Amino acid sequence: MAVSIRLSRGGSKKRPYYRIVVADSRASRDGKFIEKIGTYNPLLAKDDEKRIVLDGDRAKHWLSVGAQPTDRVARFLDAAGVRERAARNNPNKAKPGEKATERAEERAEKQKAAEEAAAAAAAAPAAEESAAESAAEEAQSDA
Template sequence: MAVALRLNRKGTKDRPYYKIVAVDSRKRRDGRYIEQIGTYDPMKEGANYTIDLEKADKWVGVGAQPSETVASIIRKARTAAKAEA
């Protein structure tokens, strides 16, 4: 089973909200997922995401492929974590 880290759209028309999930890559975009690892709200200003980096690292470590957007969010979260430390 090929696992992907990608966005799962929620919210209403013109008010999108996304969950960052680990999912079988053959499933549809908003289908059943294995585990939720974060959220992304493009309507919010500033830090508009939350992500559990430990879970993301676990999934990438076992071969999950993040989408471009999720990879960008992970990169931003790592940079923010380094800045705090």
């Protein structure tokens, strides 16, 4: 039998309250469980001592007999000092998706085209002014 340490949801709508339970992994989330080893109330402040209540001895026992904690429960166990949790690193998490990357490239191309057009427009009057100045200088030198 595969045993997991996980959260079982209770409370009313939009007012969650969780029990930290040891259950058969095939049982439903809020269904039959083997033992309740703690509670988690996400509505309390993060520094409140009653936010997470965990029986560390029972958690150690269940871990020693092969129970697998879920990711969230593993965080709780790490904070309680029961079990070390390896830090996770996902460098691709912050990267935008394909569509967002395409849109960013299109914006960059439009921006570049607009800058080139503005530079060309600024260079064209300057070239006309310099041509007019050189024509004026030639007219003065002829006179």
